[in-house]
Amino acid sequence: MTSTELDIKTLENWLWDAACKIRGEIDAPKYKDYIIPLIFLKRLSDVFDDEEQKLSEIYDDNAVVEQLLAEDHGLVRFYIPQTARWERIAVQTTHVGEYLTDAVRAIARENPKLQGVIDIVDFNATAAGQRIISDDKLKILIDVLGRYRLGMTDVEPDILGRAYEYLLRKFAEGSGQSAGEFYTPREVAILMSYVLDPEPNDTIYDPCCGSGGLLIKCYLRFRAKYDADPSIAPLRFKGQEILHTTFAMAKMNAFIHDMETQIALGDTMHRPAFTNPDGSLRKFDIVTANPMWNQDFPQDTYENDSYNRFSFGYPPSSSADWGWIQHMFSSLNDTGKMAVVLDTGAVSRGSGNVGKNRERDIRQEFVDNDLVDAVILMPENLFYNTSAPGIILIVNKFKPIERRAQIMLINASKLFLKGRPKNYLPDDSIKQISDIYLNWEEVVGISKIITTAEAAKNDYNLSPSRYVALDAEDDTLPLEDAVVMLKEAEEGRREADKKLNEIIKALGLEI
Numbered sequence: 001m002t003s004t005e006l007d008i009k010t011l012e013n014w015l016w017d018a019a020c021k022i023r024g025e026i027d028a029p030k031y032k033d034y035i036i037p038l039i040f041l042k043r044l045s046d047v048f049d050d051e052e053q054k055l056s057e058i059y060d061d062n063a064v065v066e067q068l069l070a071e072d073h074g075l076v077r078f079y080i081p082q083t084a085r086w087e088r089i090a091v092q093t094t095h096v097g098e099y100l101t102d103a104v105r106a107i108a109r110e111n112p113k114l115q116g117v118i119d120i121v122d123f124n125a126t127a128a129g130q131r132i133i134s135d136d137k138l139k140i141l142i143d144v145l146g147r148y149r150l151g152m153t154d155v156e157p158d159i160l161g162r163a164y165e166y167l168l169r170k171f172a173e174g175s176g177q178s179a180g181e182f183y184t185p186r187e188v189a190i191l192m193s194y195v196l197d198p199e200p201n202d203t204i205y206d207p208c209c210g211s212g213g214l215l216i217k218c219y220l221r222f223r224a225k226y227d228a229d230p231s232i233a234p235l236r237f238k239g240q241e242i243l244h245t246t247f248a249m250a251k252m253n254a255f256i257h258d259m260e261t262q263i264a265l266g267d268t269m270h271r272p273a274f275t276n277p278d279g280s281l282r283k284f285d286i287v288t289a290n291p292m293w294n295q296d297f298p299q300d301t302y303e304n305d306s307y308n309r310f311s312f313g314y315p316p317s318s319s320a321d322w323g324w325i326q327h328m329f330s331s332l333n334d335t336g337k338m339a340v341v342l343d344t345g346a347v348s349r350g351s352g353n354v355g356k357n358r359e360r361d362i363r364q365e366f367v368d369n370d371l372v373d374a375v376i377l378m379p380e381n382l383f384y385n386t387s388a389p390g391i392i393l394i395v396n397k398f399k400p401i402e403r404r405a406q407i408m409l410i411n412a413s414k415l416f417l418k419g420r421p422k423n424y425l426p427d428d429s430i431k432q433i434s435d436i437y438l439n440w441e442e443v444v445g446i447s448k449i450i451t452t453a454e455a456a457k458n459d460y461n462l463s464p465s466r467y468v469a470l471d472a473e474d475d476t477l478p479l480e481d482a483v484v485m486l487k488e489a490e491e492g493r494r495e496a497d498k499k500l501n502e503i504i505k506a507l508g509l510e511i
Contacts, residue, residue, distance in 0.1 A: 018145055038145050040252045046151040096123070100124075104123075164253075188383075192341070198222045205286070234260055238262050240265075284331055325342075337395070337398075348463040351460055410446060
């Protein structure tokens, strides 16, 4: 075992080596499903060893400490049974998959909070009569992952998030899997934490939290701002995630960061988990999210809603963006603020159309009620499942007096550096964008402050590129927007056909 510090480059080389060891036995996008739980197991084991060592220094007797820990698991963050500790796992040479599976299940039994989190993978599983990953490959993988200590003083708490990001970036891109549905690029999450700027005792909620990145970045921003002062009231976090493996990842992330977090498993749009005794939605100070863009929910999702979430209007079946926005808005308390990552079309579709348009009409309600605080246009090719730029929409229920009836529009589309395979926002761009928003500044070529009356004059088009022009601006309609508009047209045709048939039937002209 080496003592080399795990900086980013070392981490990536380590993970690449680990992935290469199981190459060929499972599909590349599945690498993270085996590597991440093992890193979590290694982290738990090393932290347990650190805590046990501290107790041994107090009692000067390892046998006494073992007895105390066996009788009182509350003396440590998580109790790791002897058979499940990394030192025992590392020496297994036969029946490795069975041993690993038994180990994580033993940890889950001793630590109820980890049930359904650490034990989600069966390392001994088979498919068509063959092991999915052989004992030989598991043994090699364990050897590679055992190179570094992952204790409290060895690595940053964000070790799992960094590992997850790397594996996703390296292997999920181009695989045909919609990885970006539940993962927000790290720098976008950091930017959102800066603009939300959490304060002591805030409650923070993510209705589609994925691996927990947005919640964790708010937590890290808060800790950096207040220098981890123990006298400062902590933040409290809630999140909900529909995919079980991603839910488990979010729980692992929260445990590693020692965050006061409750993550629920389930479908937020149909069965929100955080409600009051009277059945109403629970309210939060801050809501942050990156829902899947342009989801297709049936109309009865909105029509039969029992939480009164869609009072500003029902979004079209072609895109649930404004459904998610209304759910988040309904989850804010009277002074709350939210930031959500969406497809660019969410702030422009329908504007300029003749007649009614559901998305524009809902936008109008938000603008006319002075709820839209800002829109930030992101650069292209940041997100893992699309090259589209995306926007961050900020909604504020309690704007400062001097900002009322105003909307900040920031065109950050050029504030990126080229990367492989994805572009990224450098630290200075994150600071520049957040400072512009927090200081409410107009910067030529980047930001513009408009009034709600100006937004109305432009038929509630809130696209920053409309107000902040850049040289050689490309006004080509993004493919995602074109698909949504096609779906809207098809939905409109179906509604028109339905009404026409009703009229024909009423006139007795049926053929």
